[in-house]
Amino acid sequence: MSEVAQICSDLIRFDTTNPGSGERPAAEHVAALLSEAGIEPVVFESASRRTSVVARIPGDSPEALLIHGHLDVVPARPSDWRIHPFSGEISGGCVWGRGAVDMKGTLAMTLALVRDWARRGVRPDRDVVLAFLADEEATGEYGARHAVRHHRELFDGCTDAISESGGYSVEAPGARIYPVAVGERGTAWMRLTATGVAAHGSRPPVDNAVAELCHAMSRIASHPWPVRLTPGVATLIENLSAVLGERIDLDRLEEEARRLGRIGDLFGAQIRNSANPTMLQAGYKVNVVPGTAEGHVDGRFLPGYREEFLETIDRLLGPRVTREFVNLEDAPSAPMDSPFFDRLGAALVAEDPAARPVPYVMSGGTDAKSFAGLGIRGYGFAPLMLTPDLDYFGMFHGVDERVPVEGLEFGVRVLNRLLTTRDSGDLRGAEAPAS
Structure with a gap:
């Protein structure tokens, strides 16, 4: 089993339903995975068991990129699901469970990548700040809002950010559309x-x-x-x-x-x-x-x-x-006509020549709203190649949520290209990680 699939499965087995008993066990697990890779995590709580983790990986430039995601999930009633929503079972080529798409699969891609970097001695092209946050599925008061209010220094130098709800594939005749959220x-x-x-x-x-x-x-x-x-x-x-x-x-x-x-x-x-x-x-x-x-x-x-x-x-x-x-x-937005947006699209095309990246505006909201208050431009970019039968929007907060293992492995490769090459023209040559 690939490391990214195993991490995703393990994270799903932590019941971080919001409202519920909090994110602490999942946060401690994430902190341990980072520590094993020699990455020093900062763990903090906004209230009892409402736990978040932030870590910084030094790169070749002090200008930093923020990758943020949430540990909490919305409720799931097991009787409605074909496979128990907190089993993390891998079946039919997919990891099943609440949070597989929203958004423990993305957290798993990030963790698998940085652990692979540590084994191979890879250094990103700029500082990368990782934030694994509580409470996104409510108001973010115990997660992102608390982080920017009380731990602002952890995000010093961050100019751009990526997170959920973008970078996934939608089948079209002769192509795959990849919406990249700009607002x-x-x-x-x-x-x-x-x-x-x-x-x-x-x-x-x-x-x-x-x-x-x-x-x-x-x-x-x-x-x-x-x-x-x-x-x-x-x-x-x-x-x-x-x-x-x-x-x-x-x-x-x-x-x-x-x-x-x-x-x-x-x-x-x-x-x-x-x-x-x-x-x-x-x-x-x-x-x-x-x-x-x-x-x-x-x-x-x-x-x-x-x-x-x-x-x-x-x-x-x-x-x-x-x-x-x-x-x-407020409704945040990020520029479409920017070198960073071009890099996001180039990383997708480098891994999938049929990719057609397009700008996109999310109907809902994310923790990008909180980070926008720090002047950080937020993009929805959690790269994932889906099989045509999977309805991405239907799985958000729906039943039988699942994510293809091959899709997660694709996402690890895309993120590696994005984070280890400065020039969009060089993205095709990035060394592929073990996923």
Whole structure:
């Protein structure tokens, strides 16, 4: 078994469900793997068992690249899965379990690579800072936010960063598309509150908080958010048209996204803001009208459209429902026309001549939001070659999450090319690591 597959399997067996009992055992395992390779880890906790690990590998240039990933995972109910989600079982050429894609597979690629460097005496072209973080699947308050607030010095010299949700393959006729994320939508998680008059359930309604909140939630859920084509998404669509050899109709983008299937998924959720009601809490007895009702909404807004989003939400809520933020983070972006973006694409093409790298904007969010506050430009780049039958987006937070062993080995080779050669033109000549 390759080292990267074994590390991935071992990491999955640590149940780091968030919320849950914390990331400490997995973090200690990561720190031990780094220490075995002669890399000195810094281990810290933001709260009991909410543990993160950061390490720096010296390179040929003090300018540093940050590779960050999260140790926590979302919940998984074993009865829904074909193979137990915390078994880490390797079956059918894949490593199975919660976190295989999101994102213990990526952590395994990074760990396998730096351990191989240590055995071979390889030095990266610049300092590489590795961050294995807690709490990304919530707000990051116990992970990335804590790290940048209390351990900022660990990220000195970092100008660019790579992490999840980019660099994976999507099959296209005669080519493989590899979206490289150059931005993500902002996050606005909101708690809504309606206040009314408590009363007996048999009386005519006077001021029903539950009804008022439901009306507001319904207005939000049914609102037709307008299409807003940001530069990153516009460039993506232009590139996809070139790869496919056909025009994608900008006036019918929602229909075009459905028509193109998994290729359309690359822009279908990124052409507008969104707000989804997700939770409701009200009342304590069927015959009592409660005085208050609460709900939660997961809001996401495109880069540059935060104010438009909030103004729309306030209009839809009306005067009798208030909002407060559970989490509010701006939409970060990184340049597409940069030498580093070119290097990311060149590393993919060097390992897969059929690769067509394209810029991409994530529909969700990552810890890149926290590191953007330090001026670090974040790219979604967790290189992974998938088999055509695997639905990458469907496995995020879904059931039967799994990652191909060969895909992980591919990712190790791509990362090695990226991190050991300074010039994009030399990426093809990088010595391949043992994965």
